[in-house]
Amino acid sequence: MSDHSPDPVDAIDLPRSPTPLPGHHITYLRFLGRGLRLAFTGSWRFYAWMSVLTAIGLVGLNAWGQQLLHGMQVTAMTDHVSWGLYIANFTFGVGLAAGAVMMVIPAYLYDDHDMHDVVIIGEILAVSAIVVCLGFVIVDMGRPDRLWHILPGIGRFHWPVSMLAWDVLVLNGYLLLNLHIVGYLIYMRYLGRRPARRFYLPFVFLSIVWAISIHTVTAFLYQGLGGRPFWNSALLAPRFIVTAFISGPAFVIVLLEVVRRYGGLRFGDGPIVTLSRVMRITVLLNLFMLGSELFTALYAGGAHATSVKYLFFGAHGKHALVPYIWTAVALNVASGVILLSSRSRTSRRWLLAACGCAFVGVYLEKGMGLIIPGFVPSTLHEVVEYTPTLTEWKISAGVWALGLLVLTVALKIGLAVWTGRMRDASTPAPQVAPVDDDAAAEPA
Amino acid sequence: MSSPTRRVALKVVGGTLGAGAFAYAARPFVQWASALSVDEVLRRHYKELTPDEMSQILRQLEADTKARYGADVHIEDLPPQEGVSFGYALNLSVCIGCRKCAEACHVENNHDRRTNNSYIRVLEMDQGSFDMERGQVDYDHAVPAPGKYYMPVQCHQCDNAPCVKVCPVEATWKEPDGVVVVDYNWCIGCRYCEAACPYHARRFNWQAPEIPADQINPDQGYLSNRIRPKGVVEKCTFCLHRTRRGQLPACLEACPTGARVFGNLLDPDSEIRWVLEHKRVYVLKEELGTRPRFFYFFDV
Incomplete structure (x- = not known):
């Protein structure tokens, strides 16, 4: 898009500027520059938050460097439990990215105008969550120096046979889709122009289908393995989608509250009501699926039930995951109970508590609670346990910190543009007098 | 209360501390x-290498082994033989569980000495049970x-190998002689x-x-027993650096009871063919559809 005149399709709706607009290569660079400046300025709270995240990120970077230098012996993974905390977090992260689409679906498919006002937050969350996912895949690699081997067209991409090749495709595709949508909408808003529907609407609809696909493919990664009975279940993909629609909305509700308080964005209660309605269903659906899985494994019994037995009750004298999974179940039940009670509708505090319970519950269940039992017992039925090392926790915290950094910066720029605090010089001023970049970011 | 100069000063101090922390954190x-070589990072896939490039890489690997482990080794890239398709069978009636095979594998394939690694695991099973859960x-x-x-x-060198998929x-891929290899x-x-x-x-x-120089098996194959780099996966290759030369796998030679039978499935006169045609043979986890080339049989 290097044309100097506004897009002809929407020309009628566009505000005319007295002087011809400068080329996009200039305004876009200026937009990026101002965004970058905004990312480094703010209140003391903002500085404190960013410094803490950066510090955690650096601890993670250092730990990852040690892992590369000394080999993955610094992790607790073994040939028996060959995936651990990283892949557990990766799986959960994909769910979070896919779950963000629960804002896009009402906004675009059901014309929910309240949701439409804040949908950009969901898209920004999707981008940040994918950054987290890619981060966890990379830190899990024994040879990240050979990352290019997995690039389609450049390396040797084993597609369509390998589910991991599919995952590379759908995750990066989802990242690009959302980057385009978010970037385009924000830039147009910055210019004070009405976005051309043909430049974003098809991508929005594609991103809805794509969101389902990223989590389906990630489930297929596990459920396609015949040698791992714990994962080899047709219920895995549907359950992944359901839990994505718990963790996604739960995170977004909390995020909306934060944005309302610190982001200077005004919006009604509609989006939060819609999202909590979604959760009211998905939390129960997940518990139902859990029950169905437990019944199938335990009623028939046999060797295929050993992983489930190990997870919930311990097996062969080993029970590392038992407290873990019961905490998850308790949190999931608690979130269900709160969401069903009228309190969750009248009290914001109770709703946030339900979101917290649901988010952590799904994190435990779908992270370690899903990955580790796939390896216990091993394919030769040896029972080897796994507890992550400090290095693994450091690296994982670092990856999450990176994701939160991306989320914070993207939200800060996005909201500044959305609320009219940051806009192109040639854009006519909004009704409200423009305020200082920093001032509006201060807590009300 | 916060004058611009104080703000700037704070930012400068913060920025400097941040840069220092970053430099420190990034050190490992x-x-x-910096230990990676450009040549190594940009090296193409095994199947895309010309014979010249391959021989150059082999010499480089030998030099690296000398530098790193202090051992003179010879690394070859033996191609699969025409008309040969390997199969392996194991007689459960005579195996006594002495684990000599696992030990021979450890030595032959230049496994890490600290972890006592081997490609073979021997399960002790209860009479009257096929349940590995009780092994x-x-x-x-x-x-x-x-x-x-x-x-x-x-490794069962499956014809429908989940690992390759x-x-x-x-x-990782299946070679024409049936062996699943890793580059x-x-x-x-x-x-x-x-x-x-x-x-x-x-x-x-x-x-x-980690292997002491005097314990390194100097007779090595590119796709089999050369000393592996860290951070990659490895597996049993039916000792292809031996078997492609007409020798037997190290585990077979080490077996004191003669429980192991190895050979060319395409040769009707081979011992492996005789076993498959005359013994009660089964494969492990047949229901998974992996189609192993490794068979178990009983002497009845």
């Missing part, structure tokens, strides 16, 4: 990155123990194959292998 990462790998007593039988498990970068120079270390294998046949190099 930089150290790792033991860490038994430590005189063998054969009463009421037990023994089942060594190694799942690899996202084609770093250690191409593997990205994602360990998806390890998760996919139903036979616990794959191993990951959680660290660079």
Whole structure:
């Protein structure tokens, strides 16, 4: 898009500027520059938050460097439990990215105008969550120096046979889709122009289908393995989608509250009501699926039930995951109970508590609670346990910190543009007098 | 209350501290990155290498082994033989669980000495049960123990190999003679194959292998027993550096009871063919559809 005149399709709706607009290569660079400046300025709270995240990120970077230098012996993974905390977090992260689409679906498919006002937050969350996912895949690699081997067209991409090749495709595709949508909408808003529907609407609809696909493919990664009975279940993909629609909305509700308080964005209660309605269903659906899985494994019994037995009750004298999974179940039940009670509708505090319970519950269940039992017992039925090392926790915290950094910066720029605090010089001023970049970011 | 100069000063101090912290945190990462050679990082896939490039890489690997482990080794890239398709069978009636095969594998394939790694695991099973759930790998007593039988498990070189299917970068594949190999120079270390294998046949190099120079087997193959780099997956290759030369696998030669039978499935006069045609043969986890080339049989 290097044309100097506004897009002809929407020309009628566009505000005319007295002087011809400068080329996009200039305004876009200026937009990026101002965004970058905004990312480094703010209140003391903002500085404190960013410094803490950066510090955690650096601890993670250092730990990852040690892992590369000394080999993955610094992790607790073994040939028996060959995936651990990283892949557990990766799986959960994909769910979070896919779950963000629960804002896009009402906004675009059901014309929910309240949701439409804040949908950009969901898209920004999707981008940040994918950054987290890619981060966890990379830190899990024994040879990240050979990352290019997995690039389609450049390396040797084993597609369509390998589910991991599919995952590379759908995750990066989802990242690009959302980057385009978010970037385009924000830039147009910055210019004070009405976005051309043909430049974003098809991508929005594609991103809805794509969101389902990223989590389906990630489930297929596990459920396609015949040698791992714990994962080899047709219920895995549907359950992944359901839990994505718990963790996604739960995170977004909390995020909306934060944005309302610190982001200077005004919006009604509609989006939060819609999202909590979604959760009211998905939390129960997940518990139902859990029950169905437990019944199938335990009623028939046999060797295929050993992983489930190990997870919930311990097996062969080993029970590392038992407290873990019961905490998850308790949190999931608690979130269900709160969401069903009228309190969750009248009290914001109770709703946030339900979101917290649901988010952590799904994190435990779908992270370690899903990955580790796939390896216990091993394919030769040896029972080897796994507890992550400090290095693994450091690296994982670092990856999450990176994701939160991306989320914070993207939200800060996005909201500044959305609320009219940051806009192109040639854009006519909004009704409200423009305020200082920093001032509006201060807590009300 | 916060004058612009004080704000600027704080930012400068913060920025400097931040940069220092970053430099410190990134040090191990930089150290790792600087040890990588451009040639190695940009090297193409095994199947894309010309014979010249391959011989150059082989000489380079020999030099690296000399520099790193102090041993003079000879690394070859032996091609599969025409008209040969390998198969392996193991007689459960005579296996006594002595684990000589696992030991021979350890020595032959230049496994890490610290972890005592081997491509073979021997399960001690209860008489009257096929349930591996009740099997033991860490038994430590005189063998054969009463009421037990023994089942060594190694790579089954499946014709429908889950590990080959799942690899996202084609770093592992099936050779024309039936052996599933790994290009250690191409593997990205994602360990998806390890998760996919139903036979616990794959191993990951959680660290660079440690072997004293005098214990290194100098007779090495590019796709088999050369010393593996850290961060990649490895597996049993039916000792292709030996078997492609007409020798027998090290595990077979070490077996004191003659429980192991190896040979060319395409040769009607081979011993392996005789076993498959005359004994009661089964494969492990047949229901998974992996179509192993490793068979178990009984002397009845």
